[in-house]
Amino acid sequence: MTDRPKLGRNVIALAAVSFLTDVSSEMIYPLLPVFLTTVLGANASFIGAIEGAAETTAALLKLASGWWSDRIRRRKPLVLAGALATAAALGLLAALGKPEPSTLAIWLTVFGFLPAFLPVLIAHGRSFLPPHLVGRGMTLFNIGTMGGTFVVQLASGALIDLFPAHAGVYPLDAYRLVFAVQAVAIMVASAAYLTVRR
Secondary structure (H helix, E strand, O other): OOOOOOOOOHHHHHHHHHHHHHHHHHHHHHHHHHHHHHHOOOOHHHHHHHHHHHHHHHHHHHHHHHHHHHHHHHHHHHHHHHHHHHHHHHHHHHHHHHHHHHHHHHHHHHHHHHHHHHHHHHHHHOOOOOHHHHHHHHHHHHHHHHHHHHHHHHHHHHHHHHOOEOOOEHHHHHHHHHHHHHHHHHHHHHHHHOOOOO
């Protein structure tokens, strides 16, 4: 009887990293419109313009980051740079709490660049999979991503509910806690990613 092929420690570690990064990135997007309107008093046109700029820059940089990682044949530096920059951006927002509108506009546009490391992370994981394990390995990565999306709905709601709402509006500190937790989650993911070795 032959042993069942194993995915290996690197693939499992990368799936865990995918889960943590998805938790941290997905946690912010449902909360941003509420944070902008109820805490910062932004109007709908401002929110639409900023979110549109962030999504556009994210899409463009995802193309560029994939091309560049293929060109230099090194994915780990790009993933770590993107992850640490994202953690720093979230930590900054948690520290600032209520930035000026101009500062927030710049932050949101820059933040749109940062998740571009996620496709490079998946490509790195794919490089560890032999042909006979591609299906199982990519399924594991997808489970990590989808699991992160599910968990984030529970986690963000639980964190926000730690602070009582007044007239249906949660206080600034509730959002600062969420941003700080996101930054920590990405730092933990980065530490796990450092364990991946060829």
